Amino acid sequence: MVQKKIDTESKPRGRPRAYDPQTALRRATDTFWRAGYSATSLDEIAAATGMNRPSLYAAFGDKHALYLEALAAYWQMSLAATREALAGDHPLDQALMRAYEAALSIYFSDDSSPRGCFVIGTAVTEALEDVEIRNSLAAGFRAMDADFEARFRIAREKGELKADADPAALAMLASATMQTIAIRARAGVPRAELRALARNAVTVICGQRAGAI
Amino acid sequence: MVQKKIDTESKPRGRPRAYDPQTALRRATDTFWRAGYSATSLDEIAAATGMNRPSLYAAFGDKHALYLEALAAYWQMSLAATREALAGDHPLDQALMRAYEAALSIYFSDDSSPRGCFVIGTAVTEALEDVEIRNSLAAGFRAMDADFEARFRIAREKGELKADADPAALAMLASATMQTIAIRARAGVPRAELRALARNAVTVICGQRAGAI
DNA sequence: TGAATTTTGTACCACTTCGAATAAATATAT
DNA sequence: ATATATTTATTCGAAGTGGTACAAAATTCA
Numbered sequence: 488m489v490q491k492k493i494d495t496e497s498k499p500r501g502r503p504r505a506y507d508p509q510t511a512l513r514r515a516t517d518t519f520w521r522a523g524y525s526a527t528s529l530d531e532i533a534a535a536t537g538m539n540r541p542s543l544y545a546a547f548g549d550k551h552a553l554y555l556e557a558l559a560a561y562w563q564m565s566l567a568a569t570r571e572a573l574a575g576d577h578p579l580d581q582a583l584m585r586a587y588e589a590a591l592s593i594y595f596s597d598d599s600s601p602r603g604c605f606v607i608g609t610a611v612t613e614a615l616e617d618v619e620i621r622n623s624l625a626a627g628f629r630a631m632d633a634d635f636e637a638r639f640r641i642a643r644e645k646g647e648l649k650a651d652a653d654p655a656a657l658a659m660l661a662s663a664t665m666q667t668i669a670i671r672a673r674a675g676v677p678r679a680e681l682r683a684l685a686r687n688a689v690t691v692i693c694g695q696r697a698g699a700i
Numbered sequence: 701m702v703q704k705k706i707d708t709e710s711k712p713r714g715r716p717r718a719y720d721p722q723t724a725l726r727r728a729t730d731t732f733w734r735a736g737y738s739a740t741s742l743d744e745i746a747a748a749t750g751m752n753r754p755s756l757y758a759a760f761g762d763k764h765a766l767y768l769e770a771l772a773a774y775w776q777m778s779l780a781a782t783r784e785a786l787a788g789d790h791p792l793d794q795a796l797m798r799a800y801e802a803a804l805s806i807y808f809s810d811d812s813s814p815r816g817c818f819v820i821g822t823a824v825t826e827a828l829e830d831v832e833i834r835n836s837l838a839a840g841f842r843a844m845d846a847d848f849e850a851r852f853r854i855a856r857e858k859g860e861l862k863a864d865a866d867p868a869a870l871a872m873l874a875s876a877t878m879q880t881i882a883i884r885a886r887a888g889v890p891r892a893e894l895r896a897l898a899r900n901a902v903t904v905i906c907g908q909r910a911g912a913i
Numbered sequence: 914t915g916a917a918t919t920t921t922g923t924a925c926c927a928c929t930t931c932g933a934a935t936a937a938a939t940a941t942a943t
Numbered sequence: 944a945t946a947t948a949t950t951t952a953t954t955c956g957a958a959g960t961g962g963t964a965c966a967a968a969a970t971t972c973a
Contacts (some may be wrong), residue, residue, distance in 0.1 A: 542921065675834050
């Protein structure tokens with residue numbers, strides 16, 4: 488007699504859905520990811536999700552709303568991955584490398600071919616003429632900067648960085664490194680090369696070799 | 701009686717062109733710049749250039765060929781600007797800031813609104829499914845990396861950097877900084893903020909404050 | 914069993930897209 | 944003048960676009 492949760496147990500009235508909204512959104516994301524927002528047609532998304540267009544509209548609204556939902560979900564997943572990589576008590580350089588490795592496994596998550604970052608690969612182009620996408624971009628970058636900066640602040644307190652190190656400046660460089668990896672992945676640079684790039688960047692950022700006179 | 705140059709003086713046979721290919725290409729570039737490759741129609745380009753579609757075809761070939769030409773011209777202009785900024789005998793930090801200032805004045809060259817980098821804003825999206833664009837991207841990035849690296853090598857020889865500084869690693873970071881500026885400009889970050897970002901990055905890259913213990 | 918409800922699938926619509934075919938216009942050469 | 948050469952302008956067409964209307968299908972409730 489215990490009603491487990493409201494509406495979790497009781498089946499809805501009409502014809503049941505033939506798709507799972509979660510996986511449908513993931514498939515739609517994959518489709519946008521390859522060709523970008525404008526070059527992706529609703530027919531392609533319908534084919535990828537196995538839904539037909541009216542079902543897409545019922546589930547997500549129009550193409551724009553669907554893309555925004557995909558973008559938001561990607562940010563959430565992506566930022567969580569970075570945050571989790573930076574968490575824990577690893578040394579600074581290892582924590583940074585964990586973040587870049589996490590990013591790389593997203594950028595190379597497609598078996599057939601590397602595709603870089605969904606945000607960099609699809610949202611940046613649209614940002615100029617689309618306020619909502621532009622705002623999502625700005626907010627996401629701020630969040631990533633903040634995550635890096637928090638870690639650098641901890642590092643400075645722990646003595647991993649000199650007392651006069653600038654966490655915000657280092658965070659920008661860490662984000663920039665993330666972005667250049669995303670871009671270069673889409674330009675065809677192989678994963679191993681990007682990993683080496685990340686290692687070099689980490690070395691400089693941590694100040695172990697960045698030589699001034 | 702002196703024939704100045706072959707075919708420079710002698711007018712061609714038929715109806716003269718109503719457009720200047722140079723400015724037409726520039727206008728087409730501006731159009732792609734705003735909305736990207738896929739979202740820009742030939743009609744919009746025709747309107748922007750004042751040409752009609754058949755004339756566009758006669759002059760540049762199809763949409764794809766036109767875009768490739770615009771992309772090549774942009775790379776040439778953009779790389780020349782960076783190279784010129786890095787040339788001369790300015791101190792390293794000033795030379796780098798000159799490069800970023802040059803980039804900023806390109807990214808903010810439109811009076812109405814900032815638009816970031818043409819490459820980052822339009823080519824990265826298409827790179828995945830378009831080999832020629834992808835190759836152009838890869839080559840352009842290599843060229844920019846090489847330009848920065850050459851300057852860092854000189855800096856090391858001149859004693860502006862420590863003897864064990866890694867010019868290639870620093871060049872990647874310098875390129876990454878350029879790219880993050882390009883991306884953030886398109887995301888709406890104001891110019892002054894990007895200039896400050898560049899200054900911070902230069903400070904770290906030059907090793908004046910990048911503090912390790 | 915039959916009514917109610919929700920989703921699916923087909924078909925359709927108005928519009929845009931790229932590309933080309935064809936005719937008109939404008940110049941030079943003879 | 945007339946022929947020739949080249950560009951411009953109009954028009955067309957076939958395919959694709961996002962979005963919607965509507966009937967068929969599949970389920971629950973009474």
